[in-house]
Amino acid sequence: MSTPFGSDPETEVRRGVDLLEAARGVGHIVFTSAAHADRGTGVPHFESKYRIEQHLRGLGVPWTVLGPAVSMDDHTVERSLRGLREGRFVLPVPVDRLLTLIPARDIGAFAAHVLTRPQEFAGRRIDIASDELTCPEIAEALIRARGRPVVFGRLPISRVEAFSADLAAMFRYFTEVGLDVDVAALRRDFPEVGWQRFGTWAAERTWPVG
Template sequence: MITVAVTGATGAQGGATARALLAAGHRVRALTRRPHSPAADVLRDLGARVHHADFDDRTSLDVALSGADSLFAVTTPFGTDTSTETRQGKALIDAATAAHLGHIVLTTAAHADRGTAVPHYESKYLVERYLHTSDVPWTVIAPAAFMDNYGSGWTLDGLRDNTFAWPMPADRPLALIPAADIGAFAALALQRRDQFAGRRIDIASDECTPGQIAEILAAATDRPIAHREVPLAHVRARSADLAAMFEYFTTVGLDVDVAGLRRDFPEVAWHSFADWAAGQDWPAALAPAPGPR
């Protein structure tokens, strides 16, 4: 049994990792800035110990990491900016090094080490490079595009109108992974330190074109969903960062060895996009928002 500190524990990747570790019988310290949130209460009910931790508060990190064996580290620029993400990621690594942890598993992004020029990939890679200079054994897992994004945001808005609006051509493949598989893979790496230390692994569980995604969503939602390509200029007007990411997806693509991952790590129980879509509560997700009374 190991004790793992999990950052972003009330978010998608951290929450999935915490649940996978708890299910395997390990001790989890769920690190969050919102220890009294409903998501934190769920983790408590599952057996995690919830700790307040803020990347900009070194004392809170020192307290939360003291006595832990390992760390699952996730950073994000969303809600702040890329320079903040890099600074906070380095601060977390410094705290983990000072706590003499035995292993850090950092999650970043597939291809972040390939000079993508995507701002939030570049900031994550700066954190990766800093991790390499630490004295703590490390593993970097680098997920492909998140399946979970297809059940929220502008995608969900489009599905309500029977449209899969996505800023890629219908026939361009994209590597995909759900948060549950990221968490399962992270938990595997944390439990097998000797096998994974010093490795950087791009991970994905399926590859689909937007046209195929639309067909799968149509079957899962029982709606006549059709793909519509959103112009990159429309995305760029909202976020230059996301526009750069979709341009990379379209022109270069995410080359991830899905078949090799499924062969080498069957314990993860990888989900296809069809598996993920079939497991969503689409009637609730697609229900119209209640109007004003």
């Protein structure tokens, strides 16, 4: 798994390649990338992950690439919690755009599943998600989990652009194209993972009351 945040995409690629080179002797490598990173999205932190994927493919060891969709755990970081304390949930996404979502728990569970069946998954790239909801539906789930009002508001993309051009590119992609991960097929084909619905995930969290 790699990230450019806290550094930059070039540093992410360099570190990712270094890690792969260091892992040449292992039996099977599972790399966590991002959903649609192999589709020429133009999103900087998707493109950097795809460059690492390409290096992995030429490494000469068995590999599997997982492409997680939008992280449910992003709702627990401070910038999101700050809004929830004020009863707000904001994203620069239209109200009718479905977002495919996954918690870190399910990414880890699927990676473990892959590593117990390396021959079955060798050479495969699989986009993964646990649920699919619109932003108003996410807000409703947060209301049920917190027992407090939450109102969704669409954030202007210019606000995100001022903070991060990379994230702004990602949200433009979500708005204009979207992530088409087949949640139903994943649930059918890999029930062992125990895919969590967003409502279940949210109900298990401890949320701010202020």
